[in-house]
Amino acid sequence: MAHEHKLEIFRGLIKFKSNIQKIWGVLILLSIVTIVEVVLGILKPEWSMGQVLGMKILNWIFIILTIFKAYYITWDFMHMRDEVKGLRRAVVWTTIFLISYLVFILLQEGGYVFDVYDQGYIKRDF
Protein backbone atom coordinates (compact mmCIF):
# COMPACT_ATOMS: atom_id res chain seq x y z
CA MET A 1 0.00 0.00 0.00
CA ALA A 2 1.36 3.35 -0.95
CA HIS A 3 1.48 5.83 1.88
CA GLU A 4 2.79 8.87 0.10
CA HIS A 5 0.69 11.95 0.59
CA LYS A 6 0.77 15.13 -1.40
CA LEU A 7 1.44 17.78 1.20
CA GLU A 8 0.60 20.97 -0.64
CA ILE A 9 -2.67 22.88 -0.57
CA PHE A 10 -3.69 26.04 -2.48
CA ARG A 11 -1.68 24.81 -5.50
CA GLY A 12 1.52 24.77 -3.50
CA LEU A 13 1.02 28.07 -1.71
CA ILE A 14 1.06 26.30 1.66
CA LYS A 15 3.33 23.29 2.09
CA PHE A 16 3.17 21.04 5.11
CA LYS A 17 6.02 18.98 6.50
CA SER A 18 4.00 15.92 7.43
CA ASN A 19 0.57 14.46 6.84
CA ILE A 20 -0.44 15.12 10.46
CA GLN A 21 0.51 18.76 10.10
CA LYS A 22 -1.56 18.98 6.94
CA ILE A 23 -4.60 17.55 8.76
CA TRP A 24 -4.40 20.25 11.45
CA GLY A 25 -3.82 22.90 8.81
CA VAL A 26 -6.97 21.85 6.96
CA LEU A 27 -8.91 21.83 10.23
CA ILE A 28 -7.88 25.44 10.87
CA LEU A 29 -8.90 26.36 7.33
CA LEU A 30 -12.32 24.72 7.66
CA SER A 31 -12.91 26.29 11.09
CA ILE A 32 -12.09 29.76 9.76
CA VAL A 33 -14.53 29.29 6.86
CA THR A 34 -17.28 28.09 9.24
CA ILE A 35 -16.72 31.05 11.55
CA VAL A 36 -16.87 33.46 8.59
CA GLU A 37 -20.18 31.84 7.53
CA VAL A 38 -21.73 32.15 10.97
CA VAL A 39 -20.57 35.76 11.42
CA LEU A 40 -21.95 36.73 8.00
CA GLY A 41 -25.18 34.89 8.78
CA ILE A 42 -25.66 36.83 12.01
CA LEU A 43 -24.55 40.27 10.79
CA LYS A 44 -26.21 40.04 7.36
CA PRO A 45 -24.29 43.07 6.06
CA GLU A 46 -26.18 45.57 3.89
CA TRP A 47 -23.93 45.12 0.83
CA SER A 48 -24.67 41.40 0.64
CA MET A 49 -28.43 41.85 0.27
CA GLY A 50 -28.32 42.72 -3.44
CA GLN A 51 -29.70 40.24 -5.94
CA VAL A 52 -27.42 38.38 -8.32
CA LEU A 53 -28.90 35.76 -10.67
CA GLY A 54 -32.09 35.49 -8.63
CA MET A 55 -30.42 35.05 -5.27
CA LYS A 56 -28.95 37.30 -2.59
CA ILE A 57 -25.19 37.87 -2.80
CA LEU A 58 -24.94 36.49 0.75
CA ASN A 59 -26.50 33.20 -0.31
CA TRP A 60 -24.05 32.90 -3.20
CA ILE A 61 -21.19 33.49 -0.75
CA PHE A 62 -22.53 30.73 1.51
CA ILE A 63 -22.82 28.29 -1.38
CA ILE A 64 -19.33 29.04 -2.68
CA LEU A 65 -17.83 28.68 0.81
CA THR A 66 -19.68 25.37 1.22
CA ILE A 67 -18.24 24.00 -2.01
CA PHE A 68 -14.84 25.25 -0.86
CA LYS A 69 -15.23 23.29 2.40
CA ALA A 70 -16.49 20.23 0.52
CA TYR A 71 -13.38 20.36 -1.67
CA TYR A 72 -11.00 20.27 1.27
CA ILE A 73 -12.94 17.55 3.10
CA THR A 74 -12.88 15.34 -0.01
CA TRP A 75 -9.35 16.16 -1.11
CA ASP A 76 -7.53 16.05 2.22
CA PHE A 77 -9.68 14.09 4.69
CA MET A 78 -10.85 11.51 2.16
CA HIS A 79 -7.41 11.56 0.45
CA MET A 80 -8.83 12.26 -2.99
CA ARG A 81 -5.64 14.24 -3.62
CA ASP A 82 -3.63 11.00 -3.46
CA GLU A 83 -5.91 8.91 -5.71
CA VAL A 84 -5.24 8.39 -9.41
CA LYS A 85 -6.91 10.66 -11.96
CA GLY A 86 -9.30 7.96 -13.19
CA LEU A 87 -10.88 7.34 -9.80
CA ARG A 88 -10.99 11.04 -8.99
CA ARG A 89 -12.78 11.93 -12.19
CA ALA A 90 -15.16 8.96 -12.02
CA VAL A 91 -16.32 10.04 -8.59
CA VAL A 92 -16.21 13.83 -8.82
CA TRP A 93 -17.44 14.60 -12.34
CA THR A 94 -20.26 12.05 -12.15
CA THR A 95 -21.68 13.62 -9.01
CA ILE A 96 -21.11 17.19 -10.11
CA PHE A 97 -22.83 16.61 -13.45
CA LEU A 98 -25.83 14.71 -12.09
CA ILE A 99 -26.36 17.03 -9.13
CA SER A 100 -26.16 20.23 -11.20
CA TYR A 101 -28.67 18.76 -13.64
CA LEU A 102 -31.09 17.77 -10.89
CA VAL A 103 -30.76 21.05 -9.02
CA PHE A 104 -31.22 23.12 -12.16
CA ILE A 105 -34.42 21.35 -13.17
CA LEU A 106 -36.02 21.35 -9.72
CA LEU A 107 -35.20 24.98 -8.91
CA GLN A 108 -36.34 26.11 -12.35
CA GLU A 109 -39.67 24.34 -11.91
CA GLY A 110 -40.03 25.59 -8.33
CA GLY A 111 -39.67 29.16 -9.59
CA TYR A 112 -42.22 28.47 -12.30
CA VAL A 113 -44.77 27.09 -9.81
CA PHE A 114 -44.22 30.19 -7.65
CA ASP A 115 -45.03 32.42 -10.64
CA VAL A 116 -48.22 30.49 -11.34
CA TYR A 117 -49.35 30.90 -7.72
CA ASP A 118 -48.26 34.51 -7.68
CA GLN A 119 -50.36 35.49 -10.69
CA GLY A 120 -53.45 34.61 -8.74
CA TYR A 121 -54.56 31.30 -10.13
CA ILE A 122 -54.71 30.05 -6.58
CA LYS A 123 -56.09 31.74 -3.49
CA ARG A 124 -55.69 30.78 0.12
CA ASP A 125 -57.78 32.03 3.03
CA PHE A 126 -61.11 32.96 1.51
Add this chain to the structure above:
Amino acid sequence: MSTAVAEGKTWGGGNEPLKASYGKMMMWFFIVSDALTFSGFLAAYGFSRFKFIDAWPIADEVFTHFPFLHGVDAPMYYVAFMTFVLIMSSVTMVLAVDAGHHLNKSKVTTYMFLTIIGGLIFVGSQAWEWNTFIKGDYGAVQTKGGNILQFGKYVDVNGEQKFKRVAVRDIAVNAHGERVQHERSNGLWFVGESSLPPYTVDEVIHGLQAHKDVLVRTQTINEHGEKTVLSREASLEQIMKNGKRVVEGANLQVNEYGSPLFADFFFFITGFHGFHVFSGVIINIIIFFNVVIGTYERRKNYEMVEKVGLYWHFVDLVWVFVFTFFYLV
Protein backbone atom coordinates in the same frame (compact mmCIF):
# COMPACT_ATOMS: atom_id res chain seq x y z
CA MET B 1 4.51 -16.19 -17.43
CA SER B 2 2.07 -19.04 -17.89
CA THR B 3 -1.50 -18.35 -19.01
CA ALA B 4 -2.91 -19.57 -15.70
CA VAL B 5 -0.90 -17.03 -13.71
CA ALA B 6 -1.79 -14.19 -16.08
CA GLU B 7 -5.44 -15.15 -15.88
CA GLY B 8 -5.35 -15.19 -12.11
CA LYS B 9 -3.86 -11.73 -12.12
CA THR B 10 -5.99 -10.05 -14.73
CA TRP B 11 -9.35 -11.75 -14.50
CA GLY B 12 -9.15 -12.70 -10.85
CA GLY B 13 -9.07 -9.11 -9.75
CA GLY B 14 -5.30 -8.88 -9.73
CA ASN B 15 -5.22 -5.74 -11.83
CA GLU B 16 -5.79 -2.46 -10.05
CA PRO B 17 -5.94 0.22 -12.75
CA LEU B 18 -7.25 2.77 -10.26
CA LYS B 19 -4.65 1.83 -7.63
CA ALA B 20 -7.36 1.33 -5.06
CA SER B 21 -8.44 -1.94 -3.51
CA TYR B 22 -11.84 -3.46 -4.22
CA GLY B 23 -13.22 -2.47 -0.81
CA LYS B 24 -12.15 1.13 -1.10
CA MET B 25 -13.57 1.46 -4.61
CA MET B 26 -16.89 0.06 -3.52
CA MET B 27 -16.97 2.51 -0.64
CA TRP B 28 -16.39 5.34 -3.12
CA PHE B 29 -19.18 4.10 -5.36
CA PHE B 30 -21.53 3.77 -2.39
CA ILE B 31 -20.64 7.34 -1.44
CA VAL B 32 -21.43 8.56 -4.96
CA SER B 33 -24.88 6.95 -4.88
CA ASP B 34 -25.57 8.18 -1.35
CA ALA B 35 -24.49 11.69 -2.36
CA LEU B 36 -27.07 11.55 -5.13
CA THR B 37 -29.75 10.48 -2.64
CA PHE B 38 -28.96 13.38 -0.36
CA SER B 39 -28.80 15.85 -3.22
CA GLY B 40 -32.19 14.59 -4.33
CA PHE B 41 -33.59 15.48 -0.91
CA LEU B 42 -31.88 18.86 -0.79
CA ALA B 43 -32.98 19.68 -4.33
CA ALA B 44 -36.56 18.78 -3.39
CA TYR B 45 -36.22 21.13 -0.43
CA GLY B 46 -35.00 23.80 -2.84
CA PHE B 47 -38.00 23.15 -5.09
CA SER B 48 -40.47 23.67 -2.25
CA ARG B 49 -38.63 26.71 -1.07
CA PHE B 50 -38.63 28.34 -4.51
CA LYS B 51 -42.30 27.46 -4.79
CA PHE B 52 -43.02 29.41 -1.57
CA ILE B 53 -40.13 31.83 -1.86
CA ASP B 54 -42.11 34.76 -0.45
CA ALA B 55 -43.39 32.90 2.61
CA TRP B 56 -40.66 30.49 3.69
CA PRO B 57 -39.67 30.51 7.40
CA ILE B 58 -36.47 32.42 8.22
CA ALA B 59 -34.03 29.95 9.81
CA ASP B 60 -32.54 32.54 12.20
CA GLU B 61 -35.96 32.97 13.78
CA VAL B 62 -36.59 29.24 14.07
CA PHE B 63 -33.36 27.91 15.56
CA THR B 64 -32.60 30.46 18.26
CA HIS B 65 -31.92 28.28 21.28
CA PHE B 66 -28.76 27.21 23.03
CA PRO B 67 -28.78 24.58 25.80
CA PHE B 68 -28.84 26.04 29.35
CA LEU B 69 -29.31 29.58 28.01
CA HIS B 70 -33.01 30.18 28.39
CA GLY B 71 -34.55 33.21 26.80
CA VAL B 72 -31.30 34.19 25.10
CA ASP B 73 -31.63 34.84 21.39
CA ALA B 74 -28.75 32.80 19.96
CA PRO B 75 -29.37 32.08 16.31
CA MET B 76 -27.16 29.44 14.72
CA TYR B 77 -24.56 29.27 17.50
CA TYR B 78 -25.62 25.77 18.42
CA VAL B 79 -25.57 24.43 14.85
CA ALA B 80 -22.18 26.06 14.37
CA PHE B 81 -21.04 24.15 17.45
CA MET B 82 -22.49 20.93 16.01
CA THR B 83 -20.67 21.55 12.72
CA PHE B 84 -17.44 22.06 14.60
CA VAL B 85 -17.94 18.83 16.59
CA LEU B 86 -18.46 16.87 13.37
CA ILE B 87 -15.44 18.43 11.63
CA MET B 88 -13.38 17.71 14.75
CA SER B 89 -14.44 14.05 14.76
CA SER B 90 -13.52 13.94 11.07
CA VAL B 91 -10.06 15.15 12.05
CA THR B 92 -9.62 12.46 14.72
CA MET B 93 -10.79 9.91 12.13
CA VAL B 94 -8.20 11.01 9.57
CA LEU B 95 -5.57 10.95 12.34
CA ALA B 96 -6.62 7.35 13.09
CA VAL B 97 -6.19 6.49 9.40
CA ASP B 98 -2.75 8.10 9.45
CA ALA B 99 -1.75 6.17 12.59
CA GLY B 100 -3.01 3.02 10.83
CA HIS B 101 -0.58 3.65 7.98
CA HIS B 102 2.20 3.62 10.58
CA LEU B 103 0.74 0.46 12.16
CA ASN B 104 0.51 2.27 15.49
CA LYS B 105 -2.23 0.33 17.28
CA SER B 106 -2.46 2.43 20.46
CA LYS B 107 -2.83 5.68 18.50
CA VAL B 108 -5.49 4.20 16.22
CA THR B 109 -7.38 3.06 19.32
CA THR B 110 -7.28 6.53 20.94
CA TYR B 111 -8.31 8.38 17.80
CA MET B 112 -11.11 5.91 16.96
CA PHE B 113 -12.42 6.35 20.50
CA LEU B 114 -12.40 10.16 20.18
CA THR B 115 -14.20 9.87 16.83
CA ILE B 116 -16.95 7.78 18.41
CA ILE B 117 -17.33 10.31 21.24
CA GLY B 118 -17.60 13.15 18.70
CA GLY B 119 -20.26 11.24 16.78
CA LEU B 120 -22.27 10.62 19.94
CA ILE B 121 -22.12 14.31 20.93
CA PHE B 122 -23.38 15.20 17.46
CA VAL B 123 -26.29 12.74 17.53
CA GLY B 124 -27.21 13.94 21.03
CA SER B 125 -27.15 17.55 19.87
CA GLN B 126 -29.41 16.68 16.99
CA ALA B 127 -31.87 15.01 19.34
CA TRP B 128 -31.87 18.22 21.40
CA GLU B 129 -32.47 20.31 18.24
CA TRP B 130 -35.41 18.13 17.32
CA ASN B 131 -36.85 18.31 20.81
CA THR B 132 -36.67 22.12 20.82
CA PHE B 133 -38.19 22.32 17.36
CA ILE B 134 -41.04 19.92 18.17
CA LYS B 135 -41.90 21.68 21.44
CA GLY B 136 -41.92 25.06 19.74
CA ASP B 137 -41.49 28.53 21.04
CA TYR B 138 -44.26 31.13 20.88
CA GLY B 139 -47.08 29.23 19.24
CA ALA B 140 -49.20 30.55 16.39
CA VAL B 141 -52.63 30.41 14.83
CA GLN B 142 -53.16 28.44 11.64
CA THR B 143 -55.67 29.81 9.16
CA LYS B 144 -58.24 27.98 7.07
CA GLY B 145 -55.86 28.07 4.13
CA GLY B 146 -53.01 26.62 6.17
CA ASN B 147 -51.11 29.87 6.64
CA ILE B 148 -49.49 30.76 9.94
CA LEU B 149 -50.25 33.92 11.94
CA GLN B 150 -47.80 34.78 14.70
CA PHE B 151 -48.02 37.42 17.44
CA GLY B 152 -45.75 40.15 18.66
CA LYS B 153 -45.54 43.80 19.63
CA TYR B 154 -43.28 46.75 19.00
CA VAL B 155 -40.86 47.40 21.85
CA ASP B 156 -38.49 50.31 22.30
CA VAL B 157 -34.89 49.02 22.19
CA ASN B 158 -32.33 51.85 22.52
CA GLY B 159 -34.68 54.33 20.89
CA GLU B 160 -35.46 51.96 18.03
CA GLN B 161 -38.82 50.31 17.45
CA LYS B 162 -38.26 46.58 17.32
CA PHE B 163 -40.78 43.83 16.75
CA LYS B 164 -40.70 41.30 19.57
CA ARG B 165 -42.57 38.04 19.48
CA VAL B 166 -45.31 37.36 22.04
CA ALA B 167 -46.29 33.83 22.97
CA VAL B 168 -49.86 32.62 22.52
CA ARG B 169 -49.91 31.34 26.11
CA ASP B 170 -49.21 34.88 27.36
CA ILE B 171 -52.18 36.49 25.61
CA ALA B 172 -54.80 33.73 25.48
CA VAL B 173 -57.72 34.42 27.80
CA ASN B 174 -59.82 31.59 29.10
CA ALA B 175 -63.16 32.47 27.55
CA HIS B 176 -65.28 29.38 27.56
CA GLY B 177 -65.35 26.02 29.19
CA GLU B 178 -63.27 23.01 28.35
CA ARG B 179 -63.73 21.10 25.15
CA VAL B 180 -63.40 17.42 25.90
CA GLN B 181 -61.07 15.37 23.77
CA HIS B 182 -62.92 12.88 21.64
CA GLU B 183 -61.71 9.43 22.54
CA ARG B 184 -62.69 6.17 20.96
CA SER B 185 -64.02 4.88 24.26
CA ASN B 186 -66.64 7.62 24.72
CA GLY B 187 -67.73 8.38 21.16
CA LEU B 188 -67.77 6.66 17.85
CA TRP B 189 -65.50 3.70 18.33
CA PHE B 190 -63.82 4.13 14.96
CA VAL B 191 -63.12 7.85 15.33
CA GLY B 192 -60.51 9.32 17.59
CA GLU B 193 -58.52 12.52 17.69
CA SER B 194 -55.08 13.46 18.85
CA SER B 195 -54.59 15.64 21.91
CA LEU B 196 -56.30 19.01 21.64
CA PRO B 197 -54.38 22.24 21.12
CA PRO B 198 -53.79 23.96 24.46
CA TYR B 199 -55.93 26.98 23.51
CA THR B 200 -58.87 27.57 21.24
CA VAL B 201 -58.97 30.28 18.60
CA ASP B 202 -61.76 31.97 20.61
CA GLU B 203 -59.45 32.33 23.57
CA VAL B 204 -56.82 33.86 21.35
CA ILE B 205 -59.32 36.33 19.86
CA HIS B 206 -60.36 37.43 23.35
CA GLY B 207 -56.73 37.70 24.32
CA LEU B 208 -55.92 39.78 21.28
CA GLN B 209 -58.80 42.14 22.05
CA ALA B 210 -57.60 42.47 25.63
CA HIS B 211 -53.97 43.18 24.74
CA LYS B 212 -54.13 46.42 22.77
CA ASP B 213 -50.48 46.49 21.68
CA VAL B 214 -50.24 42.98 20.24
CA LEU B 215 -50.09 42.68 16.46
CA VAL B 216 -50.25 39.78 14.02
CA ARG B 217 -47.35 38.86 11.79
CA THR B 218 -48.01 36.91 8.59
CA GLN B 219 -45.78 34.52 6.68
CA THR B 220 -45.26 36.89 3.77
CA ILE B 221 -41.75 38.26 3.45
CA ASN B 222 -41.64 41.96 2.56
CA GLU B 223 -39.02 43.83 0.51
CA HIS B 224 -36.75 44.22 3.57
CA GLY B 225 -36.51 40.45 3.93
CA GLU B 226 -38.69 40.50 7.04
CA LYS B 227 -42.08 38.99 7.75
CA THR B 228 -44.98 41.40 7.26
CA VAL B 229 -46.56 42.84 10.43
CA LEU B 230 -50.23 43.76 10.09
CA SER B 231 -51.89 46.85 11.55
CA ARG B 232 -54.03 46.48 14.66
CA GLU B 233 -57.33 46.37 12.73
CA ALA B 234 -56.01 44.00 10.09
CA SER B 235 -54.61 41.77 12.86
CA LEU B 236 -57.98 41.37 14.55
CA GLU B 237 -59.71 40.87 11.23
CA GLN B 238 -57.27 38.17 10.07
CA ILE B 239 -57.57 36.16 13.27
CA MET B 240 -61.36 36.46 13.49
CA LYS B 241 -62.00 35.75 9.83
CA ASN B 242 -59.42 33.08 9.07
CA GLY B 243 -58.09 31.67 12.35
CA LYS B 244 -58.79 27.98 12.63
CA ARG B 245 -56.55 26.29 15.17
CA VAL B 246 -53.82 27.11 17.63
CA VAL B 247 -50.50 25.49 16.83
CA GLU B 248 -47.59 25.01 19.20
CA GLY B 249 -44.35 23.57 17.94
CA ALA B 250 -43.91 21.55 14.79
CA ASN B 251 -44.70 18.08 13.53
CA LEU B 252 -45.40 16.49 10.17
CA GLN B 253 -48.82 18.15 9.87
CA VAL B 254 -48.43 21.61 11.35
CA ASN B 255 -45.58 23.98 12.00
CA GLU B 256 -45.85 27.13 14.09
CA TYR B 257 -42.91 28.70 12.21
CA GLY B 258 -44.56 28.69 8.79
CA SER B 259 -45.03 26.23 5.98
CA PRO B 260 -45.48 22.63 7.22
CA LEU B 261 -43.18 21.61 4.35
CA PHE B 262 -40.31 23.27 6.20
CA ALA B 263 -40.85 20.97 9.18
CA ASP B 264 -41.32 17.92 6.94
CA PHE B 265 -38.05 18.52 5.15
CA PHE B 266 -36.29 19.37 8.40
CA PHE B 267 -37.34 16.08 10.00
CA PHE B 268 -36.67 14.08 6.86
CA ILE B 269 -33.28 15.47 5.86
CA THR B 270 -31.71 15.98 9.29
CA GLY B 271 -33.30 12.69 10.33
CA PHE B 272 -31.78 10.84 7.39
CA HIS B 273 -28.44 12.47 8.09
CA GLY B 274 -28.70 11.69 11.80
CA PHE B 275 -29.43 8.08 10.87
CA HIS B 276 -26.22 8.06 8.83
CA VAL B 277 -24.26 9.48 11.76
CA PHE B 278 -25.82 6.90 14.07
CA SER B 279 -24.96 3.97 11.80
CA GLY B 280 -21.50 5.51 11.35
CA VAL B 281 -21.05 5.46 15.12
CA ILE B 282 -22.11 1.78 15.25
CA ILE B 283 -19.70 0.86 12.44
CA ASN B 284 -16.95 2.86 14.15
CA ILE B 285 -17.59 0.98 17.40
CA ILE B 286 -17.29 -2.37 15.61
CA ILE B 287 -14.03 -1.32 13.96
CA PHE B 288 -12.83 0.12 17.28
CA PHE B 289 -13.20 -3.27 18.97
CA ASN B 290 -11.53 -4.97 16.00
CA VAL B 291 -8.59 -2.61 16.49
CA VAL B 292 -8.52 -3.29 20.24
CA ILE B 293 -8.47 -7.09 19.84
CA GLY B 294 -5.70 -6.72 17.26
CA THR B 295 -7.41 -7.98 14.10
CA TYR B 296 -5.69 -5.41 11.89
CA GLU B 297 -2.46 -5.69 13.83
CA ARG B 298 -2.25 -9.34 12.76
CA ARG B 299 -3.28 -8.42 9.21
CA LYS B 300 -0.50 -5.82 9.17
CA ASN B 301 -3.02 -3.63 7.39
CA TYR B 302 -5.40 -1.02 8.74
CA GLU B 303 -7.30 -0.49 5.50
CA MET B 304 -10.62 -1.22 7.22
CA VAL B 305 -10.12 1.92 9.31
CA GLU B 306 -9.56 3.81 6.08
CA LYS B 307 -12.81 2.52 4.59
CA VAL B 308 -15.00 3.45 7.55
CA GLY B 309 -13.06 6.71 7.59
CA LEU B 310 -14.27 7.44 4.07
CA TYR B 311 -17.86 6.87 5.18
CA TRP B 312 -17.39 9.06 8.26
CA HIS B 313 -15.95 11.94 6.23
CA PHE B 314 -18.82 11.62 3.80
CA VAL B 315 -21.28 12.07 6.68
CA ASP B 316 -19.38 15.23 7.62
CA LEU B 317 -19.46 16.37 4.00
CA VAL B 318 -23.24 15.99 3.83
CA TRP B 319 -23.64 17.95 7.06
CA VAL B 320 -21.69 20.86 5.58
CA PHE B 321 -24.37 21.08 2.87
CA VAL B 322 -27.30 20.54 5.23
CA PHE B 323 -25.89 23.29 7.46
CA THR B 324 -25.73 25.70 4.54
CA PHE B 325 -29.11 24.99 3.02
CA PHE B 326 -31.12 24.65 6.22
CA TYR B 327 -29.54 27.20 8.50
CA LEU B 328 -27.63 29.76 6.44
CA VAL B 329 -29.20 30.32 3.05
